[in-house]
Amino acid sequence: xxxxxxxxxxxxxxxxxxxxxxxxxxxxxxxxxxxxxxxxxxxxxxxxxxxxxxxxxxxxxxxxxxxxxxxxxxxxxxxxxxxxxxxxxxxxxxxxxxxxxxxxxxxxxxxxxxxxxxxxxxxxxxxxxxxxxxxxxxxxxxxxxxxxxxxxxxxxxxxxxxxxxxxxxxxxxxxxxxxxxxxxxxxxxxxxxxxxxxxxxxxxxxxxxxxxxxxxxxxxxxxxxxxxxxxxxxxxxxxxxxxxxxxxxxxxxxxxxxxxxxxxxxxxxxxxxxxxxxxxxxxxxxxxxxxx
Amino acid sequence: xxxxxxxxxxxxxxxxxxxxxxxxxxxxxxxxxxxxxxxxxxxxxxxxxxxxxxxxxxxxxxxxxxxxxxxxxxxxxxxxxxxxxxxxxxxxxxxxxxxxxxxxxxxxxxxxxxxxxxxxxxxxxxxxxxxxxxxxxxxxxxxxxxxxxxxxxxxxxxxxxxxxxxxxxxxxxxxxxxxxxxxxxxxxxxxx
Numbered sequence: 128x129x130x131x132x133x134x135x136x137x138x139x140x141x142x143x144x145x146x147x148x149x150x151x152x153x154x155x156x157x158x159x160x161x162x163x164x165x166x167x168x169x170x171x172x173x174x175x176x177x178x179x180x181x182x183x184x185x186x187x188x189x190x191x192x193x194x195x196x197x198x199x200x201x202x203x204x205x206x207x208x209x210x211x212x213x214x215x216x217x218x219x220x221x222x223x224x225x226x227x228x229x230x231x232x233x234x235x236x237x238x239x240x241x242x243x244x245x246x247x248x249x250x251x252x253x254x255x256x257x258x259x260x261x262x263x264x265x266x267x268x269x270x271x272x273x274x275x276x277x278x279x280x281x282x283x284x285x286x287x288x289x290x291x292x293x294x295x296x297x298x299x300x301x302x303x304x305x306x307x308x309x310x311x312x313x314x315x316x317x318x319x320x321x322x323x324x325x326x327x328x329x330x331x332x333x334x335x336x337x338x339x340x341x342x343x344x345x346x347x348x349x350x351x352x353x354x355x356x357x358x359x360x361x362x363x364x365x366x367x368x369x370x371x372x373x374x375x376x377x378x379x380x381x382x383x384x385x386x387x388x389x390x391x392x393x394x395x396x397x398x399x400x401x402x403x404x405x406x407x408x409x410x411x412x413x414x415x416x417x418x419x
Numbered sequence: 420x421x422x423x424x425x426x427x428x429x430x431x432x433x434x435x436x437x438x439x440x441x442x443x444x445x446x447x448x449x450x451x452x453x454x455x456x457x458x459x460x461x462x463x464x465x466x467x468x469x470x471x472x473x474x475x476x477x478x479x480x481x482x483x484x485x486x487x488x489x490x491x492x493x494x495x496x497x498x499x500x501x502x503x504x505x506x507x508x509x510x511x512x513x514x515x516x517x518x519x520x521x522x523x524x525x526x527x528x529x530x531x532x533x534x535x536x537x538x539x540x541x542x543x544x545x546x547x548x549x550x551x552x553x554x555x556x557x558x559x560x561x562x563x564x565x566x567x568x569x570x571x572x573x574x575x576x577x578x579x580x581x582x583x584x585x586x587x588x589x590x591x592x593x594x595x596x597x598x599x600x601x602x603x604x605x606x607x608x609x610x611x
Contacts, residue, residue, distance in 0.1 A: 228525040232591045257526070257592060265599060272606050295496065295610045297504050 259340020481540020
């Protein structure tokens with residue numbers, strides 16, 4: 128068995144390491160043969176002892192151990208690094224969470240581009256927490272700054288002679304952060320906790336968090352344009368984008384659900400998709416009302 | 420409790436600080452630390468000199484930066500929000516630096532946590548300077564220019580430290596939060 132595993136090792140390493148491994152293979156093979164011979168001898172000895180009826184204390188287990196340790200001693204010269212996977216770390220250490228951040232720039236960008244697709248639903252490349260968290264944070268910064276900018280423009284329009292300094296409202300940032308962070312993190316958790324057992328039974332929390340996070344991503348470019356539109360323009364654009372992303376979100380979740388089986392499909396589908404859609408659009412409308 | 424001058428060991432002449440630092444007058448100890456902090460600030464402003472200066476991190480610099488910014492920004496705030504802005508700026512700077520560092524760590528970068536927080540804090544110094552300027556020049560365009568210059572300067576200062584430590588395919592992901600952090604603070608300064 129050990130020979131087989133050594134062969135697998137040699138196949139998986141690069142060619143440059145193969146020379147060493149071949150030597151070691153032969154070395155290990157020699158040692159294995161030796162061990163087998165020794166074990167056979169020991170077994171023969173055991174049999175002899177039993178036959179003779181002598182009651183010597185059986186030291187052979189210790190000797191067996193001794194033989195086995197010599198098997199381990201000659202390490203392969205090209206050692207594959209035994210990296211701990213993130214799951215090996217305890218929950219309170221930082222390294223445990225690096226599994227949620229195992230993502231590259233390309234993946235994040237593709238996730239964002241794919242997050243508005245009302246026909247096929249959101250197709251995420253990879254599940255991660257990086258996207259949702261930083262999209263939410265960027266959105267908070269943008270909404271905070273552009274919201275204040277909008278109120279400055281509004282105050283300019285009202286008192287045209289009063290070219291005063293921008294009245295800065297820091298509360299906008301605090302409200303924005305609580306709304307957005309709860310939408311991205313707390314709402315999916317609540318949603319997941321209260322999911323019906325037959326519906327979305329196989330969805331994991333992190334998928335939901337990722338989904339809801341990325342569904343916000345198209346509000347970002349929208350926010351850049353909002354202060355410069357007229358009132359009706361703002362409403363139209365916010366409603367359009369919210370509807371589109373909400374619809375894609377619903378499509379994605381329904382696709383997940385189709386894999387499960389349920390009898391009262393139609394009614395349940397309607398209710399749950401309506402709830403998701405309404406909450407998503409509600410978020411868009413809330414952003415428009417409170418900040419812009 | 421001052422240490423009498425006669426008991427000062429002459430090992431000041433040696434480079435052996437460890438043995439003599441217990442016997443030197445406190446002013447000297449404090450001055451040495453202050454000079455160290457000053458040197459780090461200078462290093463952030465002028466990118467010449469010892470590159471590893473920021474490796475022995477300390478959090479005094481970020482604290483000074485944070486307090487200065489909070490005081491400046493909250494003094495210019497509308498009356499009802501003074502406390503909120505002071506607390507807000509404080510939180511944004513410390514938690515922002517912490518979150519950016521944790522993000523870089525989670526993406527697989529090999530930085531030490533406090534060192535990174537230290538660098539991010541020290542690199543805010545150009546923005547502090549532009550904040551001080553914008554107290555005196557209230558014209559909107561001048562302030563925009565100052566803040567923009569400070570923003571670019573701060574980003575250059577911190578990028579030089581952070582970017583070599585991140586794996587290549589995740590560089591943008593790790594650097595974007597830095598950019599966002601300084602953008603937030605620049606905007607807060609601009610709007611005052």
